Amino acid sequence: MRSGTVAPAAVALVALLLVGGCAGSDAAPASVSGTPTSAATAGRPAVPTGTPSQSGPFNGTDIAWLQLTVAMHERVLPLLDLVPQRTADPAVRRLAARIRETHRADLDRSRRLLDRSGAPKTNPHEGHDMPGMVTAAELTALGTAPEAEFRRLFGQHLRAHLEQSVRVAGAEQRSGADPETTALAGTIVRTGSAYLTRLAQLPD
Template identity: 60%
Template sequence: MRTAVSASMSLFLAALLVTACADEAPTGTPPSTAATSTAGLSGSVSPSGSAGLFSATDIAWLQLTVAMNERLLPVLDMVPSRTTDPAWRTFAARLGTAHRADLSTARRLLAESGAPATNPHEGHDMPGMVTEQELTTLRSVTGVAFQRLADQHLRAHLRQAVRIATAEQRNGVYPATTALATEVVRAGNAELTRLDRLTP
């Protein structure tokens, strides 16, 4: 069972997903408005960056992106030892390379923002995150059984990543962060299409 998410993060996730679905949500919200809309939710400030200000939304999205990618990589890393399917191996290798690059970028942007280096989501099992119990189950199966379980986790991760990145696109303010979100949306949708072709 997934552990409870902190109240502040639950509110933040709700705010992200509501704004992601709002047709009227403007792109490039002024820093003061974006920071106010998530004030107190991420526990982060909006320090100066090289190209302007990071809003609370930018920082919270980056922190969540780091946490989600860190949880997914162990799944991708076990693919070569759990299945001999060449298509699955190729898919996992490509997705792993892309997620490591995104993780590196997100960590760099967090450092630029001045946000704490600690992971505020340590111990939280949120949508799109693979739990330790689920990793244990994945390690116990091989072949098609592994592929079916991995498909479920990868699909959940990619869908959630696209949803919150879409919210960041619409409500974030720091250019490099919203650019990363745009790439996450593009790549995530493309990988979901590829995953459809792999489903056994």
């Protein structure tokens, strides 16, 4: 779907994080479906389509970001798992192992927070190839690529994932409501930025 039409719900979710995150704190939130909120709902947190209103501290941005983070991390882990099989480069293997460990911990935290929020356990991004997500076709190509080509493609896909993860986590920091969720976003911004620096230092 990356080269075609992205699902409207996916576009709206990214808009909520990237555009809605830039709005002032006094602005009325937009709904995830893209329809402006009415005066009756102004001041209430936006809630993603199909997600019940939350009685706790979570707002729509928290839930949307957690759902997107789970989907993105689930997509990149198979890429990281390929590294020991596809390259003997020790620097690449060390970096992949470190990122895999961090991402698995972040994924566990994201899932626990979603459970606490009461959001549905379904994946709203199932089948969506959004920015920062590794596609099934890309994984297949990586599985048969020569080692030098694998390293090049691995760096390209990992960079795209980390950049998008940092971008949307920054939006969650600005517009999220749940303290534990925004703290996780801050962690992902810091570690993602550090991994981008280390990735840039790897030999071509």
